[in-house]
Amino acid sequence: MAVTLTELPAGHEFDMVSIALDDRRARAYRNATGDTLAVYEAQGTVPPLAVAAFALGALLESVGLPPGTLHANESVRAHQPVPEGATVECRARVAQRSLRAGRVFIVLESEITLQGALAVTTRATVLCEAETS
Amino acid sequence: MNGPEVAAVTRQITQPMLNAYADASGDHNPIHVDEAFARTTLMGGTIAHGMLVLSFISEMMAAAFGERWLASGSLDVRFRAPARPGDTVTARATQQEPKDGRMRYAVECASQSGEALITGTAEVGA
Numbered sequence: 001m002a003v004t005l006t007e008l009p010a011g012h013e014f015d016m017v018s019i020a021l022d023d024r025r026a027r028a029y030r031n032a033t034g035d036t037l038a039v040y041e042a043q044g045t046v047p048p049l050a051v052a053a054f055a056l057g058a059l060l061e062s063v064g065l066p067p068g069t070l071h072a073n074e075s076v077r078a079h080q081p082v083p084e085g086a087t088v089e090c091r092a093r094v095a096q097r098s099l100r101a102g103r104v105f106i107v108l109e110s111e112i113t114l115q116g117a118l119a120v121t122t123r124a125t126v127l128c129e130a131e132t133s
Numbered sequence: 134m135n136g137p138e139v140a141a142v143t144r145q146i147t148q149p150m151l152n153a154y155a156d157a158s159g160d161h162n163p164i165h166v167d168e169a170f171a172r173t174t175l176m177g178g179t180i181a182h183g184m185l186v187l188s189f190i191s192e193m194m195a196a197a198f199g200e201r202w203l204a205s206g207s208l209d210v211r212f213r214a215p216a217r218p219g220d221t222v223t224a225r226a227t228q229q230e231p232k233d234g235r236m237r238y239a240v241e242c243a244s245q246s247g248e249a250l251i252t253g254t255a256e257v258g259a
C-alpha cells in the first residue's frame with residue numbers, strides 16, 4: 001500500500017470508483033445488519049446507508065487505513081432511490097485534514113451518482129492516533 | 134406537519150455480525166474483526182462498525198417512511214461510544230420541529246445500560 005489515509009492532504013481527490021450493487025452484495029449487507037424490511041424487495045432498491053458503506057469500503061481499498069482508525073461523525077443524504085443491480089460511481093475527496101490532541105482528523109466527502117444523477121452524498125469524519133499515521 | 138410513529142429497533146451485537154458486516158461492506162479494519170489486535174488498543178476489544186450501528190437508525194426510518202426514506206432521507210450523526218459484542222442496542226427517534234420543509238427527528242442508538250452510542254438528526258422530505 002503506497003499511502004495511508006492520514007497521509008493524504010486536504011483537497012486530495014480519489015480516483016473515481018464504480019460500485020456494482022448486485023443482488024448478492026445487497027443481500028449480504030441486509031443479512032449482516034438484520035435490515036430485512038420488505039420495502040427493499042418491494043421497491044427493488046438498496047438501503048441508502050448500504051450505498052454509503054460500499055462507497056466507504058471501496059475508498060478504503062485504495063489507501064492504507066491505520067489500524068484502530070475510528071469513525072467520529074457521519075452525514076448521509078439520499079437524493080433518489082438506488083435500484084438493486086445498478087452500478088454507481090463514487091467521487092470522493094479529503095475535505096479537511098487536521099491535527100488535534102495527538103490525533104489526525106480526516107473529513108471525507110463523497111458524491112455517489114447513478115447514470116450521472118446524484119444518488120447519495122456523504123461526509124465522514126475519521127480519526128486515528130497521530131503517531132500511527 | 135406530523136410524521137408517522139417511528140418504532141424503535143433493537144439488535145444484539147455479536148462478533149459474527151461484525152465479521153459478516155466487514156465482508157459485506159469491505160471494511161476489515163482490525164478494530165472490528167481481530168480480537169487479538171483490538172485487545173491491544175484503547176478499546177480493549179473489538180467494537181462494531183459505526184456504520185453497522187447507524188444502519189439500525191436507517192432501518193427504523195425506512196420502516197416508518199418507506200420509499201420516502203429511500204428517496205430523500207438524511208442522517209447527520211456523531212458516534213459517541215462504541216458498541217461491543219454482547220451489547221444490545223436500541224435505536225429511537227423523537228419528532229422535532231420541521232426544518233426547510235423536511236420532517237426532522239432527533240435520533241439515537243443507546244446501549245442496554247442507556248449509554249448514548251450515536252446521537253444526531255434524521256430528516257425526510259415532506
